[in-house]
Amino acid sequence: MSIVSTVGEKCKKCYACIKSCPAHAIKVKDGKASVISFRCISCGHCTTVCSQNAKVVFSYFNELKNNISSQNIDALVAPSFCVSFLDAGLKFVSILKALGFKNVYEVGFGADLVSLQYKKYMAENKGKTIIATPCPAIVKYVQKYEPSLIKMLAPIVSPMVACARMAKLKNPGHKTAFIGPCIAKIDEKTNYNNDIDYSITFEELKLWILENKIDIETIDEKDFDPPRAYLGAIYPVPGGLLKCVEKEENVIDFETIVTEGKNRVLMVLDSIKKGALKGKFVDMLFCLGCIEGPKICSDLNYFEKKSKIAEYVRNRVSAANIDEWKKEIEKYKAIDLSVLFESEEVAEITDANYAQIKNVLIELGKTKPQDELNCGACGYPTCRAKARAIIAGIAEKEMCLPYLIDKLQENISLLEKSNSMLKSTQNELIEKEKLVSLGQMAAGVAHEINNPLGTVLLYAHMLNDQITDEDARQDVKTIICEINRTKEIITGMLNFARENKLSIVNFDFQKFIIDLAEKFNHDYLSIGINVHISVSCEGPVFMEADHNALIQVFSNLISNAKDAILEARRDCGKIEIEVIKSEEDAIISFTDNGTGMSKEKLAKLFTPFFTTKGYGKGTGLGLPVIYGIIKMHRGKITAESIEHVSTIFKIRLPLKSIKSNGLLG
Numbered sequence: 001m002s003i004v005s006t007v008g009e010k011c012k013k014c015y016a017c018i019k020s021c022p023a024h025a026i027k028v029k030d031g032k033a034s035v036i037s038f039r040c041i042s043c044g045h046c047t048t049v050c051s052q053n054a055k056v057v058f059s060y061f062n063e064l065k066n067n068i069s070s071q072n073i074d075a076l077v078a079p080s081f082c083v084s085f086l087d088a089g090l091k092f093v094s095i096l097k098a099l100g101f102k103n104v105y106e107v108g109f110g111a112d113l114v115s116l117q118y119k120k121y122m123a124e125n126k127g128k129t130i131i132a133t134p135c136p137a138i139v140k141y142v143q144k145y146e147p148s149l150i151k152m153l154a155p156i157v158s159p160m161v162a163c164a165r166m167a168k169l170k171n172p173g174h175k176t177a178f179i180g181p182c183i184a185k186i187d188e189k190t191n192y193n194n195d196i197d198y199s200i201t202f203e204e205l206k207l208w209i210l211e212n213k214i215d216i217e218t219i220d221e222k223d224f225d226p227p228r229a230y231l232g233a234i235y236p237v238p239g240g241l242l243k244c245v246e247k248e249e250n251v252i253d254f255e256t257i258v259t260e261g262k263n264r265v266l267m268v269l270d271s272i273k274k275g276a277l278k279g280k281f282v283d284m285l286f287c288l289g290c291i292e293g294p295k296i297c298s299d300l301n302y303f304e305k306k307s308k309i310a311e312y313v314r315n316r317v318s319a320a321n322i323d324e325w326k327k328e329i330e331k332y333k334a335i336d337l338s339v340l341f342e343s344e345e346v347a348e349i350t351d352a353n354y355a356q357i358k359n360v361l362i363e364l365g366k367t368k369p370q371d372e373l374n375c376g377a378c379g380y381p382t383c384r385a386k387a388r389a390i391i392a393g394i395a396e397k398e399m400c401l402p403y404l405i406d407k408l409q410e411n412i413s414l415l416e417k418s419n420s421m422l423k424s425t426q427n428e429l430i431e432k433e434k435l436v437s438l439g440q441m442a443a444g445v446a447h448e449i450n451n452p453l454g455t456v457l458l459y460a461h462m463l464n465d466q467i468t469d470e471d472a473r474q475d476v477k478t479i480i481c482e483i484n485r486t487k488e489i490i491t492g493m494l495n496f497a498r499e500n501k502l503s504i505v506n507f508d509f510q511k512f513i514i515d516l517a518e519k520f521n522h523d524y525l526s527i528g529i530n531v532h533i534s535v536s537c538e539g540p541v542f543m544e545a546d547h548n549a550l551i552q553v554f555s556n557l558i559s560n561a562k563d564a565i566l567e568a569r570r571d572c573g574k575i576e577i578e579v580i581k582s583e584e585d586a587i588i589s590f591t592d593n594g595t596g597m598s599k600e601k602l603a604k605l606f607t608p609f610f611t612t613k614g615y616g617k618g619t620g621l622g623l624p625v626i627y628g629i630i631k632m633h634r635g636k637i638t639a640e641s642i643e644h645v646s647t648i649f650k651i652r653l654p655l656k657s658i659k660s661n662g663l664l665g
Helices: 016-020 045-049 061-067 091-099 107-124 136-145 147-152 159-170 184-191 202-211 240-244 262-274 302-319 322-332 354-363 383-392 401-466 470-496 509-527 547-568 599-603 622-632
Strands: 004-006 026-029 032-035 055-057 073-077 104-106 175-180 198-201 256-260 281-285 501-508 529-535 542-546 573-581 585-592 636-642 646-654 661-663
Touching: 016 026, 016 045, 045 055, 061 198, 061 202, 073 091, 073 107, 073 159, 091 104, 091 202, 104 107, 104 159, 107 159, 107 240, 107 322, 136 147, 136 184, 136 262, 147 262, 159 175, 159 184, 175 184, 175 202, 184 198, 198 202, 256 262, 262 281, 354 383, 401 470, 501 509, 501 547, 509 529, 509 542, 509 547, 509 573, 529 547, 542 547, 547 573, 547 585, 547 622, 547 646, 599 636, 622 636
Parallel strands: 073 104, 073 175, 175 198, 256 281, 529 573
Antiparallel strands: 004 032, 004 055, 026 032, 501 542, 501 661, 573 585, 585 646, 636 646
């Protein structure tokens, strides 16, 4: 039976329970920390560190409430009640009887009986190392994880069991219910079902009192039912057992060891196993005394609790009737308080080899010793301990905070990249949609204008032949010139509207671009512009593309660069053409030292009818047509510019074509 379990939906991946568990009894799966019942020692430390209340303790509470009115049940109260119920005093006994308990006994009297057994056992086993056994969590830890030390456990039951046997002897037929701050006592009850019928915590008792609306102010004080405790009430404090057996801790001979808290307890047990400690009597409590039990229900600090219980014991001892107490001890000292502790050995976390651990560490991004931060965020003391737990199947890689941060950064980087690509694609789609709409409009307008414009041009030529007046002839020539300019615009509109077809051929692109650059260099040298080309590839570069369409693209770009250089009036004009070949693409850059462009102009560069040139010098369709040709080739064109300095056009063209023919766009 699992005393502690996890409510999965409440678990928030803090892993505090792993760090607090001395038995490595927490398994993480899908980010949820659950208790491995066969490894658990029921110390309850995981319940105290769980801020989300995701750890649930097995309870006899409802069963006890349902049976209290129909059964004779005696309450066995742990001495630390005075810390949890500060204002109650001996009214506490009256409260329990108001809830329905027949008798209310002090577990401290069970401690008195147990102390007699310790005196006797120590006298009979002088020279032997004895580990005291009032704390069930320590007993369970030794049984499961240090079975070689079982022979050192004092074979004596806890004060709770001793008190229960006294109560059963005094009131045959009655049932017993232990009430205390300890979760391990719930587990211990399962080993003593004939003695203990119920075990509940102070936390549950407080809830019960509230449910019954018991008014403490109106209740009279009642003393515990006899037999009453003497010094046994001091057991919840570290060293309390020593006080009862009249044995002192000697700091010089160190034969008697007193300690508390899980870390110190585990150190002592390890030292005893190694033979490093020679103590003959070891008195330990897994918590910082029972006054710090997981269900103590008190806002006092440790020292205030210790002071409170010491005050309570002093008052009880001073008011005790020693003669009466001795008679009660005599009456019950024959009760059998012996117990045989057997091994419940649990295999350690898999003893993984170096290679397995190394592989896990690499998966966690810990390739060097300095990567092993041992930060403890996962709950394990070291990265290697965490790696062993992963190999054993009780931990997950995602528990490692540095690992998660690295993964998060990778995901953020991927997300940013995806967002950037998405934005770029979205902008391209918007641009393409604009061009398609404008192209459809341009095609319609061009068709409607082209025919009447041809008629006007015909009659203009006829008129030019018939007129003899030179001034009139000059006017007609101006009309013919403007009509031809209009026809150029219409041709550009038709090209932009992608009415042309691509004619795909396989040709040597390297030779093609070099020849083109040399032609323009020859033409432009006379006007002070140098066209220079660099090709970073060896041998021919074959491309499947429309040869003539690419001549139009590159000629237009070089011509635009020339115009920008002339406008800037550079003493030495330069047009740099660079070709880089990758496995699937050719990347061609055109750089000029012309006028450059502002960001506002650069944003409108491929918009139809937008031009940076003056009237009559440009139609604003050259770059949109280039854009369409490049897109039809499944390529990409971008532009960068620094105003008054330079402009760079970069084109990426695939070397292989999907199809041999298709409409432009």
